[in-house]
Amino acid sequence: MTLKFRRVALIGKYQPSAAPGMSESSLLALEKIADFMTNLGCEVLLEAETAQNTGLTEFQSIQVEEMATCDVGLVVGGDGTMLGIARRLARHGVPLIGINQGRLGFITDIPFEAYQTTLGPMLRGEYEEDSRPLMHARVMRGEEMVFEAFAMNDVVVNRGGTSGMVELRVEVGGRFVSNQRADGLIIASPTGSTAYSLSAGGPMLHPAIPGWVLVPIAPHTLSNRPIVLSxxxxxxxxxVSGRDVSANFDMQSLASLQHGDRILVRRSEHCVRFLHPAGWNYFATLRRKLRWNEGGS
Structure with missing residues (x-):
């Protein structure tokens, strides 16, 4: 069997450092997948933290920064696991395959029980690819940049848990849009449009659309509705005002904000490359994950 992808980085879902270790089901899944790919003729390398938390020693461990030498990354877990590694690997152009052990799994879209029938053809080069740009966000305090992060899903500015509304001045392309009073504001990519943005009433954006959606969270003015932007x-x-205001980037990074701080969000030059099984399409994913009535064939 001729493989297109031979050198494979394997990344697993593991517990945070506060609760070290890995569930038995996750560990067993990684062992099975690693052995399966080895038998196919792949060189399997375990991401360093995955290796540390699994205790698997028969595979070489590798730091994320070294994965630029790999042909493909295989992520076993949920969308959160994928988001974390995707942000770090995007600059290297390493394509990613996701095997779902989470709940929804919009971007880790291969069911674990199907990995044996799916991975072989994909590693031989039978797949669909879609590329999704990251968001690049900066927090400016006057002329000083006090925080910087990349996001794949969304950038969220919101109030503290016990405080009242925040007031936010929004500009798009240097043009004033509005002063918004709300619990917060979401700037979501097409990938993130099925996450927090969707829960807050925003539309779903097809990943081929070069746009973002701006979604107010519980706005004071009911006519303040989501808007799709380039x-x-x-x-x-x-x-402008409010207490305990913070900015979140994919709900991972957090920056505490002061009045007058500006959060600047632009499209990053880096894109994440996702590989899907041959025949994959976005609408089939929506039907399956959102349990829509499929109707036709």
């Missing part, structure tokens, strides 16, 4: 323009959000 991702070619920078979005600026200034904190």
């Amino acid at each position: 991702d070619a323009t920078e979005v600026a959000v200034e904190v």
Whole structure:
């Protein structure tokens, strides 16, 4: 069997450092997948933290920064696991395959029980690819950049858990849009449009659309509705008022904000490359994950 992808980085879902170790089911899944790919003729390398938490010693461990030498990354877990590794590997152009052990799994879309029938053809080169740009966000305090992060799903500016509304001044492409009073504001990519943005009433964006959706969270003015924007323009959000205001990037990174701080969001030059099984399409994923009535064939 001729393989297109021989050198494979394997990344697993593991517990945070506060609760070290890995569940038995996750460990067994990784062992089975690693052995399966080895038998196919792949060189399997375990991401360093995955190796540390599994105790698997028969495979070489590798730091994320070294994965640029790999042909493909295989992520076993949920979308959160995929988001974390995707942000770090995007600059290297390493394609990613996701095997779902989470709940919804919009981007880790291969069911674990199907990995044996799916991985072989994909590693031989039978797959669909889609590329999704990251969001690049900066927090500016005057002329100083005090925080910087990449996000794949969304950038969220919101109030503290016990405080009242925040007031945010929004500009798009340098043009004033509005002062918004709400619990917060979401700037979501097409990938993130099925995450927090969807829960807050935003639309779903097809991943081929070069756009973002701007979604207010519980707005004071009911006519303040979600709006779809081009991702070619920078979005600026200034904190006008409110207590305990923070910015979240994929719900991973957190920056505490002061009045006058500006969050600048633009499209990153880096894209994440996702590989899907041959025949994959976005609408089939929506039907399956959102349990839509499929109707036709």
